Amino acid sequence: MACETIVEDSIDILVVGGGLGGSGAAWEARFWGQDKKIVVAEKANIDRSGAVAQGLYAINCYMGTRWGENNPEDHVRYARIDLMGMVREDLLFDMARHVDSTVHQFEDWGLPIMKNPKTGNYLREGRWQIMIHGESYKPIVAEAAKKSADKIYNRICVTHLLLDDAKDNRIAGAVGFNVRTGNYHVFKSKTVVVAAGGASNIFKPRSVGEGAGRVWYAPWSSGSAYGLMINAGAKMTQMENRIVLARFKDGYGPVGAYFLHLKTYTQNCNGEEYESKWFPELQKMVGKEYLDPELSHRTHRPIPTCLRNHAIINEVNAGRGPIHMVTMKAFQDPHLEEVGWENFLGMTVGQAVLWAATDVDPKSENPELTTSEPYVMGSHATGAGGWASGPEDISPPEYFWGYNRMMTIEGLFGAGDAVGGTPHAFSSGSFTEGRLAAKAACKYIDDGKAEGIRINDQQVQDRKEEIFAPMERYKIYRNEIVAGTVSPSYINPKQGLDRLQKLMDEYCGGVTVSYMTNEKLLNIGLKKLKIMEEDLESIAAKDIHELLRAWELKHRHRTAECVTQHTLFRKETRWPGYYYRGDAMKLDDKNWHVLTVSRRDPETGEYTMEKAPCYHLVGDEEEKAAKKKAPAKKRA
Amino acid sequence: MPTFVYMTSCDGCGHCVDICPSDIMHIDPTYRRAYNIEPDMCWECYSCVKACPQNAIDARGYADFAPLGHSVRVRRDEEKGTISWRVKFRNGTEKNFLSPITTKPWGTGYPELKDEPAPSNEMRDSQHLYSEPKYIRMDDGDVHTLESNKLKMKLGVYY
Numbered sequence: 001m002a003c004e005t006i007v008e009d010s011i012d013i014l015v016v017g018g019g020l021g022g023s024g025a026a027w028e029a030r031f032w033g034q035d036k037k038i039v040v041a042e043k044a045n046i047d048r049s050g051a052v053a054q055g056l057y058a059i060n061c062y063m064g065t066r067w068g069e070n071n072p073e074d075h076v077r078y079a080r081i082d083l084m085g086m087v088r089e090d091l092l093f094d095m096a097r098h099v100d101s102t103v104h105q106f107e108d109w110g111l112p113i114m115k116n117p118k119t120g121n122y123l124r125e126g127r128w129q130i131m132i133h134g135e136s137y138k139p140i141v142a143e144a145a146k147k148s149a150d151k152i153y154n155r156i157c158v159t160h161l162l163l164d165d166a167k168d169n170r171i172a173g174a175v176g177f178n179v180r181t182g183n184y185h186v187f188k189s190k191t192v193v194v195a196a197g198g199a200s201n202i203f204k205p206r207s208v209g210e211g212a213g214r215v216w217y218a219p220w221s222s223g224s225a226y227g228l229m230i231n232a233g234a235k236m237t238q239m240e241n242r243i244v245l246a247r248f249k250d251g252y253g254p255v256g257a258y259f260l261h262l263k264t265y266t267q268n269c270n271g272e273e274y275e276s277k278w279f280p281e282l283q284k285m286v287g288k289e290y291l292d293p294e295l296s297h298r299t300h301r302p303i304p305t306c307l308r309n310h311a312i313i314n315e316v317n318a319g320r321g322p323i324h325m326v327t328m329k330a331f332q333d334p335h336l337e338e339v340g341w342e343n344f345l346g347m348t349v350g351q352a353v354l355w356a357a358t359d360v361d362p363k364s365e366n367p368e369l370t371t372s373e374p375y376v377m378g379s380h381a382t383g384a385g386g387w388a389s390g391p392e393d394i395s396p397p398e399y400f401w402g403y404n405r406m407m408t409i410e411g412l413f414g415a416g417d418a419v420g421g422t423p424h425a426f427s428s429g430s431f432t433e434g435r436l437a438a439k440a441a442c443k444y445i446d447d448g449k450a451e452g453i454r455i456n457d458q459q460v461q462d463r464k465e466e467i468f469a470p471m472e473r474y475k476i477y478r479n480e481i482v483a484g485t486v487s488p489s490y491i492n493p494k495q496g497l498d499r500l501q502k503l504m505d506e507y508c509g510g511v512t513v514s515y516m517t518n519e520k521l522l523n524i525g526l527k528k529l530k531i532m533e534e535d536l537e538s539i540a541a542k543d544i545h546e547l548l549r550a551w552e553l554k555h556r557h558r559t560a561e562c563v564t565q566h567t568l569f570r571k572e573t574r575w576p577g578y579y580y581r582g583d584a585m586k587l588d589d590k591n592w593h594v595l596t597v598s599r600r601d602p603e604t605g606e607y608t609m610e611k612a613p614c615y616h617l618v619g620d621e622e623e624k625a626a627k628k629k630a631p632a633k634k635r636a
Numbered sequence: 637m638p639t640f641v642y643m644t645s646c647d648g649c650g651h652c653v654d655i656c657p658s659d660i661m662h663i664d665p666t667y668r669r670a671y672n673i674e675p676d677m678c679w680e681c682y683s684c685v686k687a688c689p690q691n692a693i694d695a696r697g698y699a700d701f702a703p704l705g706h707s708v709r710v711r712r713d714e715e716k717g718t719i720s721w722r723v724k725f726r727n728g729t730e731k732n733f734l735s736p737i738t739t740k741p742w743g744t745g746y747p748e749l750k751d752e753p754a755p756s757n758e759m760r761d762s763q764h765l766y767s768e769p770k771y772i773r774m775d776d777g778d779v780h781t782l783e784s785n786k787l788k789m790k791l792g793v794y795y
Contacts, residue, residue, distance in 0.1 A: 030749040031766040044657040053657045054681035066773050072780050073787060097763075097780040101771035110740035135712070135719050136737035143743050148750075155659075179659055210638070211698030212676040213658075219677050220658045250701045342733055345721045349708060350638075350680035353695060356725045357702035393763060393781050435765050443760060545673070548659060618787055 003182040005464065008151075011039045011189035013441050015149070015434075016158045016174055016228065018042035019050020020138075020427045021379075021416025022195030023145035024102070024434025025441075030148035032442035038149045041156040041176060041187060043196075043548075044220065046142045050197060051218050052427055055135040057346040058257060059113075060426035062103050062130045063096055067121045072096035075128065076618040079424040082304050084290050084574055085593060086238065087383060088421030089617040090390035090399050094436065095422055095429045102432045103130075111140050126260035127300070128424070131339075135346045141431065155179045158224070159467050159551045161192060161232040161412065166454040169233070171411035173455065175463045179548045184464050190450035191411045191441040195434055198377025198384065198417035199223030199559045201497065203242075204505035204512065205373050207250065214350055216245050216252040217375045220552075225385065225418040226376070227555025230562055233602045235387035235408040237420035237595050237612070239559075240566035242374040243382035244309055244515060244578050248325065249368040253351030255325065257343045262330040266312075266369060268320040278311040285576060286587040305381045309371055309577030313514060323369045327362035337363055373511050374579065376563055378417040379430045382578070384563075385420030387597050387612075388413075391436075396615050403444050405437040408599070411450055413437040421595065470550045474540035490540035493549035496532070500553065503528045504560050508567060509579040518583040522568040529561045533605075562607075566596050569609040638680045638695045639672045645692030646670055652684035652693055686712040686719075714742045 013029045015022045018040050029038045042049055063070045075096040080087050107113050112133040114123035122130040146152055158176035165172075173189040200217040213219045230236060246255055258264045268274040276293065283291045286307070296303055312323050331337040340362060344351040354360075360367050378385030386407045390399045405413050415437045416430035425433060444450065477489040485492055491499075504510055507525030509517035517525075536554055541547040572588040573581045594611040601608070639661070641652075646669040652661040653670060660674040661684050670693070672678060685693045697706065705726040712719045717738045723731040749766065762779075769778045778784070 027749070028766055031752060032755060032760065034750050034752075034754055044659065045655050048655050048681070048683040049657050053683055054679070065777075066775075071785060073785055093780075093782075094763075098765055098768065098772065100773070101765060101768050104771045104774065105767065107739075109745040110738040110742075112736045112739050133735045133737065135735060140738065144746055147746050147748070207698060207700055209698075209700045210675050211700035213638070213678045214680065214698050218657065218681075219679050338733065341723070341731060342735055345708075345710075345719075345723075345733060346735065349682045349695075349710075350697075352721075352723055353638075353680060353697045353706065353708045354702055356706035356708055356723050357697040357704075359725050359727045359729075361725070361729065391763060432765075439765060446760070545659060545662070549677075617782060 003184055005184045005186065007186045007188065008039060009188045010037060011173065011187055012036035012191065012445055013038045013438065014174060014187050014189035014192045015040045016192060016194050017050070017196035017224070018046035018142065018145060018152065019195060019197060019416065019430070020052055020141060021418070021430040021434040022193070023141045024431035025193040025195055025415055025438040026145035026149045028435035029438035029442060032439045033445070036442065036445070039187065039189070040145060040149050040152045041158050041174065041185070042152060042154050043157050043179070045154045046145060046152050047139050050138065051221060052138045053218060054349060055346045056132065056137050056427055057134055057343045058125050058129045058131050059103055059428045060129045060256070061099055061424060061429040062122065062128065063100050064122065065100055070127070073618040075424070077620065078128065078301070081290070081301055082381060083241070083383060083423050084286070084304055084306065084587065086241070086574065086595065086614060087423060088390065088399065088595070089615060090395040091388065091419065091422045093394055093617060094391045094404070095425055095432050098436065099428050099432045102428050102435065106140070109140050109144060111137060125257050129256060129260065131257070131261065133346065137427070153185065156185050157548050157551055158196070158228065160463050161228050162188070162455055162459065163232060164453045165456045165459065166452050169409055170453070171409055172453045175460070175467070177467055177547065179544055182544045184467065186460055188455060190445050190453065191413060193413045193415060193434065193437045193441060194225055194228055194386070194418045195415045196224035196228060196418065197221030198225060198375065198379070199556055200375055202376060202500060202504055202556045202560045202563070203373040203508070203510040204501040206370070206511055214250065214252065216247055216372045217377065222552035222555050223376065223559035224552070224555045225414070226559040226562060229386050229407060229412070229414070229418065230558050230600050231602060232409055232412070233599065234412060235597050235599045236562055237385065237387045237597050238383045239376065239562045239598065240570050240596060241382050241384050241575060242376045242563060242578055243380055244374050245372040246309055246312055246369055247372055248351055249322070249370040251348065251351030251354035252372065253344050253348045255369070258325060258327065258340065262336050262340055264325050264327050264330050266323050266325055268315050268323060270320065274315045274320065275308060275311040278314050282307060282310055282576065285573070285585060287589065290587065306575040306577035312369070312371055313577065317514060324366040325369050326366050328364065328366055331363035374509070374515070376559055378419055378422065379425045381423055383421045383423040386414045386418050388419050394617065398613055399615070404440040405433060406440060406444070411444060413441050467551070468547070470539045470541035471547055473538065474542050477540065478542070487540070490538050491535060492540055493546055493553050496536065496539055496553045497556070499532060500557055500560060503532070508560070508564050515579045516582050517567065517579065518581060519568060522564055525564050526561070526568070529557065529564060532557060562598060562600070565598055565607045565609065570596050638675055638678045638698055639684055639693055640696065641670050641672070642692045642694070643667070643669060645690045647690055649689060651687045651689060655683045655687045657681060657683060682710060685710055712737065
């Protein structure tokens with residue numbers, strides 16, 4: 001195949017990935033860098049890319065400071081307890097204090113936000129969520145990015161970050177290929193904002209065959225945020241903090257609006273409330289600090305999401321499944337019924353398709369719930385990602401090295417799923433992080449930190465050969481066999497993905513083992529991942545589309561390896577319901593009230609693991625006040 | 637499938653190929669019409685269905701759990717700023733929904749950032765983003781700091 005090499009030179013800010021995080025970066029960069037060259041490289045088409053491609057029915061992170069509803073520290077307290085005490089509070093506070101301005105901009109751009117008819121405020125779904133008619137959320141946000149950037153390259157799969165040859169540990173751009181033309185793209189840039197996606201599909205999905213794509217998080221989210229950064233030698237944090245979602249069975253329809261706005265609730269096969277039954281035992285595992293139903297009741301502090309999963313998982317394992325969502329009562333109200341359906345049509349059409357196909361009308365039948373396979377991401381109720389610097393006015397020294405959202409590689413910034421320790425950012429928070437990263441990147445350039453970058457031709461040429469190697473391999477070996485996909489000399493990307501999912505599921509705590517793993521299993525998993533890495537050198541792609549899948553798999557594999565390393569390092573079960581370490585079932589605050597940080601040496605492939613302090617910048621005044629007001633009653 | 641293309645309606649315009657986030661809508665070289673080359677990497681996001689000018693693309697539930705005989709159709713109209721859905725159950729029940737997709741004529745609500753007055757050095761050094769602090773509280777309140785919110789940092793913990 002004759003492919004051209006296209007070099008885009010003199011870029012100031014290269015944004016990798018045009019989802020909510022990348023769009024935020026592209027938009028904001030233009031204000032702080034009016035003379036700067038801003039380029040976006042997007043794997044799909046920015047109008048419908050990222051996790052919000054099909055829409056969202058809620059903005060899940062909005063303070064409402066304007067209406068006197070919440071302050072940033074309230075959100076930090078909430079996210080901290082939901083993540084069992086483990087967040088980067090500086091990054092969270094920073095995101096929360098800016099996120100409202102992002103949402104107010106969205107409204108100006110035409111996003112239909114629902115209003116509470118009584119108060120005139122945005123209509124709340126829950127304390128942090130507001131409801132929107134969000135089918136066109138992504139196209140509306142993409143329009144802003146398109147208006148700001150000098151150039152948007154659609155259909156470029158970015159495979160590697162480029163490092164500077166003049167100065168160690170400094171970014172110099174990125175390379176990738178066009179999935180339609182096969183052209184090799186070289187982006188020479190002073191800074192890079194990684195806003196690519198987290199990882200779906202690294203664990204075996206519940207569905208099989210054709211349905212394998214009906215996962216909760218977009219199947220095109222291939223862990224590139226992590227694959228790119230880990231391979232370049234950036235430090236990562238919280239990669240063990242994978243997420244498992246409670247969702248409507250098979251369709252993965254969201255439950256947030258149902259629980260919070262429609263006031264539906266769950267029950268087991270006998271029609272009983274089951275959740276609280278599991279709490280006394282669970283409290284022995286995690287301690288009263290993290291599970292105190294009475295205190296939660298008084299402070300409106302929710303029970304952590306993972307612990308609620310724990311109850312579902314155990315109830316089902318005890319033989320009292322399926323878990324049902326009780327929708328029949330709420331859906332008798334035609335308005336609530338409409339909200340329930342539009343909630344799917346606006347963000348998870350597949351759930352509506354499934355109910356239509358199986359004649360499940362939630363008005364006359366309570367639908368089933370289940371827990372999903374695990375996902376690795378940094379923006380939902382989980383905080384995997386890169387180890388990033390915080391803002392200068394908040395961050396303690398260990399969290400601060402000069403530029404907000406800059407990773408441990410100079411000039412490399414992150415947003416959305418790429419940033420570790422900032423869960424509960426969701427769409428609006430990811431966009432906000434993009435804005436923060438873009439402003440900091442402009443400052444980095446203006447401070448002269450990106451002077452004298454040099455990229456030698458060898459680096460560019462080596463990457464090119466590496467990127468297209470799977471197509472070369474196919475060309476050489478395809479005639480060794482008569483036909484079909486079984487070859488002694490190569491595997492194809494689908495076969496590789498099947499292997500990755502099977503080994504992660506069985507050794508790293510997926511669905512088929514009830515999210516359970518231990519040190520022995522993890523070590524076997526690591527060994528198999530290492531051998532798989534060798535086989536990834538023998539992956540073959542018959543066309544450019546398969547080449548895209550091959551590189552997605554390589555990013556997924558690297559993400560999976562990092563997840564396994566982190567899970568092995570943290571010798572405790574910090575998030576029961578997301579995963580369990582069978583050999584260390586108890587939450588161990590004494591030894592593990594810390595953030596985990598890893599770095600993979602790009603030369604040797606070895607991982608170095610360390611603990612970093614977990615700073616609490618925000619006190620727990622809210623809880624203290626609630627305790628004071630309503631002292632716990634003695635039980636008879 | 638989950639998305640599939642009706643042979644008689646598709647004219648091979650490629651709008652679906654252009655928009656598909658998963659790169660799975662391709663033009664068949666023999667028939668010159670679009671089709672889904674990799675159903676198991678399809679999310680049923682309906683981006684292609686909404687983009688098709690011929691209404692030639694549809695979806696059916698995944699074969700591993702969804703029986704035949706249902707449909708969920710959509711029409712998205714950027715000019716009117718609406719989207720309408722028709723859900724047909726296997727048993728014939730039908731439900732229709734209509735929602736707004738924007739409150740403004742498409743693409744008009746955005747300021748030109750390159751024409752905004754250049755930010756001062758003071759703004760660059762502050763914690764403000766574009767349009768802040770006004771856009772946070774829609775008043776004169778400034779961004780929050782630990783100090784302004786009367787917060788004190790507690791010590792970190794190493795073990």
